[in-house]
Amino acid sequence: SSIPDEELLTAAETGLLYEEEQYRQQIRRMLADPRARALGENFGLQWLGLRNFQGVTPDAQVYPEYTADLAQDLTDEAVNFVTLVFRENRPLTDLISANYVVVNGRLARYYGLNLSEDATWQSVPITDGRRGGVPTMASVLTSSSYPRRTSPVLRGRWILDELLGTPVPPPPPNVPALEEASVAADAQTLRQRLEVHRQKPECASCHNRMDPLGLALENFNALGRWRDKEAGQAVDASGQLITGESFKNVRELKQVLVKDRRQDFYRCLTEK
Secondary structure, three states, rough: OOOOOHHHHHHHOHHHHHHHHHHHHHHHHHHOOOHHHHHHHHHHHHOOOOOOOHHHHOOOOOOOOOHHHHHHHHHHHHHOOOOOHHHHOHHHHHOOOOOOEEEEEHHHHOOOOOOOOOOOEEEEEEOOOOOOOHHHHHHEEEEEEEOOOHHHHHHHHHHHHHOOOOOOOOOOOOOOOOOEEEEEEEHHOHHHHHHHHOOOOHHHHHHHHHHEEEEEEEOOOOOEEEEEEEEEEEEEEEEOOOOOEEEEEEHHHHHHHHOHHHHHHHHHHHHO
């Protein structure tokens, strides 16, 4: 995101840049430069739909813990993680399912990880599969939620749009909102309420694609924090994609995406 420096200009003018090893050497040199953070700031935030994340405003009555400092930490996590994958030449599948997260002390505590509160940004290994990769970043989960609750539909659509490159069309007109279409909504889980939409033929084709993906993320609340229950009931994060792959939880979903939908992800990421 800047003009070439003298070394790169010289390599181009003398023809060295046409030699493969010289070309690769310059790429490695540029990735090692602090300015390579632009990969996360520009490409990363735009790809993940987080360019305007600072304007996301969860309801303060429901989520009083959401602060400007937390919003900044969540943004920085996305930038630092995407930058690290490119800078350290990690497998691209780490972007979906990594066995580590990039956090500072405050964000580690927010995620329930054991790290001192004053710790600087660093890669921290994880073993339970709950975190790791962009689908389970709190910034992504928060931006694809409503101010007062999660949205499996928005989250599922985000995965289809940004990870798999298979967008869904807009909903048909005159379809009632989820709250209006449900009865005694407060006593039901979102999974139960979404069943109403899937019963409508005009909604089923898209919801059958989006809902299983989004419901796999229901263990995360609207701020991306882990929870075991929703509406007083244990979260059911299992599902089956329309292509036939089944999963029991978010960890298994990420493995399905890495294993069975990897080529879709590679194609989508290349296009992005």
